[in-house]
Amino acid sequence: MPHDVIDLRSDTVTKPTPGMYRAMCEAELGDDMAGEDPTVNALEAEVADLLGKEAALFCLSGTMSNQLGVRCHARPGDEVLIHETGHIANYEGGAAAALSGVTCRLVPGEGGMPGIDDFAPHVRADAVYLSSTAAICLENTTNMAGGRVWPLDRLREVSGWARGRGLKVHLDGARFFNAVVAGGGTPREIADCCDTVSICFSKGLGCPMGSILVGTAADVRGARRARKIVGGACRQAGVIAGTARYALAHHVERLAEDHANASAFWERVSALEGVSGEPPETNLVFFTLAPHLPTPRELCDRLRERGVGMEPAGPGRVRACTHLDVSAEQVRIAADALAEILSA
Numbered sequence: 001m002p003h004d005v006i007d008l009r010s011d012t013v014t015k016p017t018p019g020m021y022r023a024m025c026e027a028e029l030g031d032d033m034a035g036e037d038p039t040v041n042a043l044e045a046e047v048a049d050l051l052g053k054e055a056a057l058f059c060l061s062g063t064m065s066n067q068l069g070v071r072c073h074a075r076p077g078d079e080v081l082i083h084e085t086g087h088i089a090n091y092e093g094g095a096a097a098a099l100s101g102v103t104c105r106l107v108p109g110e111g112g113m114p115g116i117d118d119f120a121p122h123v124r125a126d127a128v129y130l131s132s133t134a135a136i137c138l139e140n141t142t143n144m145a146g147g148r149v150w151p152l153d154r155l156r157e158v159s160g161w162a163r164g165r166g167l168k169v170h171l172d173g174a175r176f177f178n179a180v181v182a183g184g185g186t187p188r189e190i191a192d193c194c195d196t197v198s199i200c201f202s203k204g205l206g207c208p209m210g211s212i213l214v215g216t217a218a219d220v221r222g223a224r225r226a227r228k229i230v231g232g233a234c235r236q237a238g239v240i241a242g243t244a245r246y247a248l249a250h251h252v253e254r255l256a257e258d259h260a261n262a263s264a265f266w267e268r269v270s271a272l273e274g275v276s277g278e279p280p281e282t283n284l285v286f287f288t289l290a291p292h293l294p295t296p297r298e299l300c301d302r303l304r305e306r307g308v309g310m311e312p313a314g315p316g317r318v319r320a321c322t323h324l325d326v327s328a329e330q331v332r333i334a335a336d337a338l339a340e341i342l343s344a
Ligand SMILES: Cc1ncc(COP(=O)(O)O)c(C=O)c1O
Pocket: 012, 060, 061, 062, 063, 064, 066, 087, 088, 139, 142, 143, 172, 174, 175, 200, 202, 211
């Protein structure tokens, strides 16, 4: 999309800030495949400590850190349980099967947050002809299920149950800090419920790329080998890890602004005739259009003509996402454009 577009399609569209460019230039560098990049090492130590885990591994993308997490817990022929909208199962190119020989068994759950009753019937019995249930994968915040934040007590309950059944818990925390800022618990409280956590720097935190996998020293050692196998061991990766350290220092608390902008957008849009949905908890706003209104594709095309980007998100459904590169004023302009189209 051109630069002058108010781009609410995703929080992945942000460009590095001047501070991030400075961090890139000033990063101390070394060969990360040899474990010699001081900036990567500092980032890994910092995030492991923040989450109260033994170790961390810098990765190129959220898909990579998620899939390395799955691989920590499941062997070929195993199965992981995951909500039916989960990113790992739906939007990572079938990677669990392609890379690790692992299948995903989809479970229901309100708001993308399955409870014990949703998971329990899907745990396989111990039989030679059945695949073996190895882990559950959770998403916090949920993406396609509405940008919802796992309440900490619910997360503890589900995690305690899973661990009691001998299942590992992987958290897809692409928007981990959105959950923290929205009141979902401290980084340690959330991470305590999980064996591995994947966090993206390239979503709300605004980095050009990069994610991290956090867990035990043994799991991270295994993931480091697997990362090499998929071509993910980089050399002077501190150029990018420097932006992640910068984002952790400067872009976490400001996520509250994105959440406030999403709420203001929703307040305006939910008042329009034929628009329905749930108020946002974080930076993702999903709304449904009544059948007499334009389809999501038509609406997004017309918005685009007015310099506003949004994305269809299923039948009758549209997603708008606030982030570092859109101001409160721009979000108001986007809501005005939407109102004009729908009331024409
Ligand atoms: C919930 C969730 N998990 C994982 C990812 C994957 O991240 P990446 O695009 O960096 O592979 C995304 C990307 O949008 C996501 O929304």
